[in-house]
Amino acid sequence: MSERSRTLADDPFGGRHPTSHERLAGLPWDASYHGNPAPWDIGRPQSAVVRIASAGRFSGAVLDAGCGTGENALHLASLGLSVLGVDVAETALAIAREKASARGINIEFAAVDAFKLEPLGRMFQTVLDCGLFHTFAADERPRYAASLGSVTEHNGTLYVLCFSDIDPDIGPHPITQEELRVAFNPSNGWNVAAIKPDRLQTRFHENGAPAWFATIRRI
Numbered sequence: 065m066s067e068r069s070r071t072l073a074d075d076p077f078g079g080r081h082p083t084s085h086e087r088l089a090g091l092p093w094d095a096s097y098h099g100n101p102a103p104w105d106i107g108r109p110q111s112a113v114v115r116i117a118s119a120g121r122f123s124g125a126v127l128d129a130g131c132g133t134g135e136n137a138l139h140l141a142s143l144g145l146s147v148l149g150v151d152v153a154e155t156a157l158a159i160a161r162e163k164a165s166a167r168g169i170n171i172e173f174a175a176v177d178a179f180k181l182e183p184l185g186r187m188f189q190t191v192l193d194c195g196l197f198h199t200f201a202a203d204e205r206p207r208y209a210a211s212l213g214s215v216t217e218h219n220g221t222l223y224v225l226c227f228s229d230i231d232p233d234i235g236p237h238p239i240t241q242e243e244l245r246v247a248f249n250p251s252n253g254w255n256v257a258a259i260k261p262d263r264l265q266t267r268f269h270e271n272g273a274p275a276w277f278a279t280i281r282r283i
């Protein structure tokens with residue numbers, strides 16, 4: 065057995081502190097990408113992302129935090145934006161890289177923990193979180209907001225598309241507007257500019273699930 069596979073067998077989280085979602089599931093995120101596509105892995109970019117991008121609201125270097133198999137990041141890169149997609153699931157990243165190569169799209173994907181973005185040593189003008197924030201429990205959000213803050217340019221924009229509490233039964237965490245405002249507030253260097261009702265498409269919702277689309281500025 066190689067050193068790397070021995071390490072992964074001993075620690076499926078590869079030395080990373082597992083997230084609350086992983087602790088609850090008892091499995092690393094990577095397991096979601098083995099077998100049938102995960103519920104969120106719809107094989108196309110989210111309509112909200114396409115709409116916002118076509119309105120020209122992505123600019124500069126773009127970070128997609130928790131990019132999964134990359135459809136949103138690939139869409140943005142196909143528009144000519146410089147995009148880095150990061151995720152902790154190596155299998156998802158491998159699929160994303162295969163798509164990029166098959167489609168001839170110039171893009172970067174990297175295995176990076178969204179709680180530890182600062183070591184990237186890079187800054188981004190626009191950051192996308194599509195379906196990541198709502199996987200974090202309340203006690204994880206301050207660390208996540210700080211990590212995002214460490215790589216977002218002053219006056220840069222963070223877009224969060226997350227399940228909303230309009231459907232309180234939707235998981236992992238149906239998010240209230242207040243929870244977004246608590247996680248991203250002037251005391252930690254963020255200003256929520258807008259939170260609008262939207263839809264988050266999944267493999268199981270014909271017209272998408274109720275979502276919030278939040279526009280948040282780095283101050």
Ligand SMILES: C[S@@+](CC[C@H](N)C(=O)[O-])C[C@H]1O[C@@H](n2cnc3c(N)ncnc32)[C@H](O)[C@@H]1O
Nearest residue numbers: 093104130131132151152153177178179194195
């Ligand atoms: C619900 S999926 C959404 C994936 C993708 N954004 C999409 O819309 O298809 C959440 C993604 O976040 C990734 N993820 C979870 N915790 C993470 C972390 N701490 N750092 C980076 N990625 C993480 C998971 O592996 C998964 O791919």
